[in-house]
Amino acid sequence: MIKRLARHYHFMREHLWTNSHLSPYLDQEVSAAERIRVEEHTHVCPKCHRMLETLRETLEGLRAMGAEGGAPSGLTDSVMERVRGER
Amino acid sequence: MLRPMRPVSHADEDDLVARAQAGDQGAFEELVRRHADRLYAVVTRFVGDRQEAEEVTQEAFLRAWRGIGRFQGNSQFFTWLYRIGINEAKRRVGRRASPAGSTSLDEHPGLEVSDLSQAPETSADRRELRGVLEGAIRALGPDYRAALILRDIEGLSTSEAAETLDLGEAAFKSRLHRARLSVRKAVDDYLGDER
Numbered sequence A: 001m002i003k004r005l006a007r008h009y010h011f012m013r014e015h016l017w018t019n020s021h022l023s024p025y026l027d028q029e030v031s032a033a034e035r036i037r038v039e040e041h042t043h044v045c046p047k048c049h050r051m052l053e054t055l056r057e058t059l060e061g062l063r064a065m066g067a068e069g070g071a072p073s074g075l076t077d078s079v080m081e082r083v084r085g086e087r
Numbered sequence B: 001m002l003r004p005m006r007p008v009s010h011a012d013e014d015d016l017v018a019r020a021q022a023g024d025q026g027a028f029e030e031l032v033r034r035h036a037d038r039l040y041a042v043v044t045r046f047v048g049d050r051q052e053a054e055e056v057t058q059e060a061f062l063r064a065w066r067g068i069g070r071f072q073g074n075s076q077f078f079t080w081l082y083r084i085g086i087n088e089a090k091r092r093v094g095r096r097a098s099p100a101g102s103t104s105l106d107e108h109p110g111l112e113v114s115d116l117s118q119a120p121e122t123s124a125d126r127r128e129l130r131g132v133l134e135g136a137i138r139a140l141g142p143d144y145r146a147a148l149i150l151r152d153i154e155g156l157s158t159s160e161a162a163e164t165l166d167l168g169e170a171a172f173k174s175r176l177h178r179a180r181l182s183v184r185k186a187v188d189d190y191l192g193d194e195r
């Protein structure tokens, strides 16, 4: 009984800690020890595992959005026309 | 290609800034040319409308020209410029918000999902995920949206993005984390239906 409680307490502590470290983990802003801690818990916790995977997909999707676009061709000229009109 | 996402920090950029500060319009024009694509991209993501983004970007450059004498040079030029752009974008978005102060961004004219999803090589799945991401970004409050756009879409470093938003790194990270969780939730809901 006590053992089970202790195990549960340990799991919940790791769960909360991991949850708040997924973002820095994916940004590679954690220490080697912290990285292992995240990986050990996500290995045994389906919730955190899913959190991590969906967060990873989210960040990849967002990054892909940054590759596109480009200002309209006349934008610089329009800006400079207004700059020249300032004085 | 537009990469690198961040304006490359040319060795002569300080020189261009100094000349622009002395009133050299040609030097300023070169700065506009260098930063127009990325500033426009940031602003477009923020306001969600290309026409409006073009107006905001122009206005931001004009403000930069008027205020360039106040640029100190202890931050990078592009973070200073992005800050002006984001503040201008916030002003616009705030102005068109309903008088009741409703925070539902769905009421605002935003990007059609297809508008920024024209990349021909993207599969239907990718386009759909893109639509989910765009909807989730639009639903974020302006401060959270700005953090996510700068760090996760534009790829600025934590310190550059924090500097742009005039925040300490810890405050920036916590804002970014909340924004990410909110967008992740939308992705999870979408994938949950799929899997």
Ligand SMILES: [Zn+2]
Pocket: A014, A015, A016, A018, A041, A045, A046, A047, A048, A049
């Ligand atoms: Zn967990």
